[in-house]
Amino acid sequence: MNASGGRPCGGLWPDAWHRLMSNRGSVLALCAVGCIVFLAIGGPFLNPNRVDALDWSHVAMSPGLNGGHWFGTDRLGRDLFVRTLQGTGVSLLIGLFATAVTLLIGIGYGAVAGFIGGRTDHLMMRGVEILSGLPLIFFVILVSVIFGRSVFLLFVSIGAVGWLTMARIVRGQTLSIRQREFIEAAIATGAGTRRIIARHIVPNVIGPVIVYATLTVPQIILLESFLSFLGLGVQEPRVSLGTLIADGVGDMESAPWLLIMPGGFLALLLLCFNIVGDGLRDALDAQRR
Amino acid sequence: MIRYLLKRIAGAVPTLFIIITLTFFLVRAAPGGPFDQEQSLPPEIVANLQAAYGLDQPAWIQYRRYLTALLHGDFGPSYKYKDFTVTGLIAQGLPLSLTLGGVAMALALALGIPAGVFAALHHDSAAGYATMSLAVVGIAVPSFVVLPFLGLIFGIDLHWLPVAGWEPGSVKHLVLPVITLTLPPLAYIARLTRGGMLEVMQSHFVRTAFAKGLPTRTVIWRHALRPALLPVAGYLAPAVATIMTGSLVVESIAGLPGVGRYLVQGALNRDYTLVMGMVIVYSALLISAGLLVDLLYAWLDPRVRLAH
Numbered sequence: 108m109n110a111s112g113g114r115p116c117g118g119l120w121p122d123a124w125h126r127l128m129s130n131r132g133s134v135l136a137l138c139a140v141g142c143i144v145f146l147a148i149g150g151p152f153l154n155p156n157r158v159d160a161l162d163w164s165h166v167a168m169s170p171g172l173n174g175g176h177w178f179g180t181d182r183l184g185r186d187l188f189v190r191t192l193q194g195t196g197v198s199l200l201i202g203l204f205a206t207a208v209t210l211l212i213g214i215g216y217g218a219v220a221g222f223i224g225g226r227t228d229h230l231m232m233r234g235v236e237i238l239s240g241l242p243l244i245f246f247v248i249l250v251s252v253i254f255g256r257s258v259f260l261l262f263v264s265i266g267a268v269g270w271l272t273m274a275r276i277v278r279g280q281t282l283s284i285r286q287r288e289f290i291e292a293a294i295a296t297g298a299g300t301r302r303i304i305a306r307h308i309v310p311n312v313i314g315p316v317i318v319y320a321t322l323t324v325p326q327i328i329l330l331e332s333f334l335s336f337l338g339l340g341v342q343e344p345r346v347s348l349g350t351l352i353a354d355g356v357g358d359m360e361s362a363p364w365l366l367i368m369p370g371g372f373l374a375l376l377l378l379c380f381n382i383v384g385d386g387l388r389d390a391l392d393a394q395r396r
Numbered sequence: 397m398i399r400y401l402l403k404r405i406a407g408a409v410p411t412l413f414i415i416i417t418l419t420f421f422l423v424r425a426a427p428g429g430p431f432d433q434e435q436s437l438p439p440e441i442v443a444n445l446q447a448a449y450g451l452d453q454p455a456w457i458q459y460r461r462y463l464t465a466l467l468h469g470d471f472g473p474s475y476k477y478k479d480f481t482v483t484g485l486i487a488q489g490l491p492l493s494l495t496l497g498g499v500a501m502a503l504a505l506a507l508g509i510p511a512g513v514f515a516a517l518h519h520d521s522a523a524g525y526a527t528m529s530l531a532v533v534g535i536a537v538p539s540f541v542v543l544p545f546l547g548l549i550f551g552i553d554l555h556w557l558p559v560a561g562w563e564p565g566s567v568k569h570l571v572l573p574v575i576t577l578t579l580p581p582l583a584y585i586a587r588l589t590r591g592g593m594l595e596v597m598q599s600h601f602v603r604t605a606f607a608k609g610l611p612t613r614t615v616i617w618r619h620a621l622r623p624a625l626l627p628v629a630g631y632l633a634p635a636v637a638t639i640m641t642g643s644l645v646v647e648s649i650a651g652l653p654g655v656g657r658y659l660v661q662g663a664l665n666r667d668y669t670l671v672m673g674m675v676i677v678y679s680a681l682l683i684s685a686g687l688l689v690d691l692l693y694a695w696l697d698p699r700v701r702l703a704h
Contacts, residue, residue, distance in 0.1 A: 132529075237411065237414075244637065244640075244641050245419075245659065245674075245675055245678060245679075246418070246419075246422070248659065248660060248663060249419065249422055249423065249663055249671070249675075250422070252426070252660070252663035252664055253422065253423070253425065253426035253427075253663070325536065329538050332538065332540075333538065333540065333641070333645065336540045336645065337644070337645070337648075337660055339660070349540075352540060352541060352544070353540075355544070356540075356544045356649060359544055359547065359548060359552070359559075360552055360559075363548055363552070366544050366545075366548065367545075367548075370541040370544065370545060373538065373541060374536065374537040374538075374541055377536040377537065377538070378532065378533060378536040378537065380536075381532055381535060381536045382532060385532065
């Protein structure tokens with residue numbers, strides 16, 4: 108893994124990488140995220156059981172080595188290990204895609220507002236302010252109730268809610284970058300607004316954006332599993348951690364592992380993402396120290 | 397002050413109006429209607445029902461009617477809970493939900509601020525580090541995992557508290573739900589307090605206060621705390637939203653008869669008026685929280701002017 112993302116290194120990125128690596132908690136969390144991603148992709152192949160296979164000889168079995176059901180099985184004899192990993196995969200995918208949506212909208216909107224400035228900026232940020240005053244979570248709930256059953260719409264509605272903070276951060280950064288000499292130089296050489304934003308502004312706001320994106324992924328995973336828990340998100344036969352937890356709550360007394368395994372997985376995943384995000388923020392934000 | 401308040405309340409009206417309009421047309425854009433059932437009714441009966449509730453009219457007439465009724469304080473009848481008005485349903489459940497949320501909020505503030513101050517003062521020691529690690533856990537782990545886990549431990553294993561259910565006036569049924577609702581805002585508040593405190597402790601007026609020879613306790617609680625709480629004040633409105641969404645889950649898991657279930661159920665049942673009522677009540681609560689925050693800002697930091 109390369110902290111600079113393949114871009115030419117200034118002093119900032121190697122420094123930040125070094126600071127991140129010296130933070131033991133972050134390193135541990137980063138490794139854990141890596142393991143979870145690896146398991147989510149490769150895990151189902153490690154286990155002999157298939158996702159929707161019903162094993163009638165092992166129904167509602169507690170975790171163990173018997174029959175390869177490492178996390179046990181549910182009432183229908185479906186293997187919880189494989190289901191949990193698949194749910195994790197779905198949650199991760201939604202988290203990444205929806206974060207990409209928030210990045211696209213947020214960076215574009217924030218950079219344009221910050222660079223053009225003046226009345227346009229005022230109007231655009233006013234819009235963000237009004238939107239963030241609305242109880243958007245209810246709109247996500249309504250949209251997913253109304254147009255649900257579609258993972259694509261889930262991305263869009265979640266992404267549409269998440270971009271507001273991103274836009275604010277990017278705008279703030281853009282405002283300060285706009286004053287720098289290299290932008291002046293770009294203007295002097297006759298570069299157009301669109302080119303300046305795409306080639307000069309956006310690459311330079313990437314630091315705080317990465318930090319916030321790392322913190323957005325767990326927020327979105329949380330939102331998605333919240334919706335799925337309520338029965339509004341991912342639908343059968345697809346599984347997500349939220350739907351597994353909802354099933355687990357129903358069987359809590361007779362089969363607690365159905366709750367503990369996916370619940371623990373979700374908690375661990377969110378925790379690790381948050382720790383990595385915090386660590387990145389501390390590492391990249393030289394002013395805070 | 398009063399002029400400012402009136403101005404802000406007047407400013408909230410368009411926001412509410414936008415919310416009402418958006419929700420009104422959004423729920424009606426959904427496929428299906430309130431009278432769809434598993435065994436479908438004969439079309440004549442559905443037509444009669446729709447006529448009785450005015451649902452056979454064009455959307456904009458329904459909209460005008462709804463707004464007129466709303467101005468008279470009438471949220472309309474529920475389409476699904478026969479013989480109940482939306483006002484009645486909400487009035488029945490709201491006290492419990494408000495109690496849950498209010499207690500959770502109060503606890504989060506009462507525990508979070510001292511925890512944050514503690515962590516700031518011991519920021520380079522193991523104790524401070526441990527406090528903040530706990531806070532990350534509180535932020536990261538979602539309520540629909542926390543509550544079942546608590547229920548598993550304290551309800552099923554230890555038999556100390558009921559896992560779910562509700563009896564009027566019973567406190568022990570509320571313990572686990574309140575703890576669950578408290579944790580995320582508590583963790584955030586602790587974190588924000590710590591951040592604010594660390595910053596303020598380096599400012600000139602704190603150094604002056606120490607230089608005057610004031611004891612540490614006085615400097616912290618009398619001088620440093622108030623400005624350090626500014627970020628916390630800013631978080632209060634999102635905290636209200638967090639608690640509201642939390643209560644959707646918590647009430648449904650714990651089986652509490654609050655208003656939380658109405659939003660999701662109402663939307664699933666296409667119970668248009670009930671959804672509208674819930675969105676309006678929640679939005680109004682959120683907007684008032686925002687207003688309260690602005691007043692708090694002015695109190696915490698006299699440099700903030702209420703003028704604009």
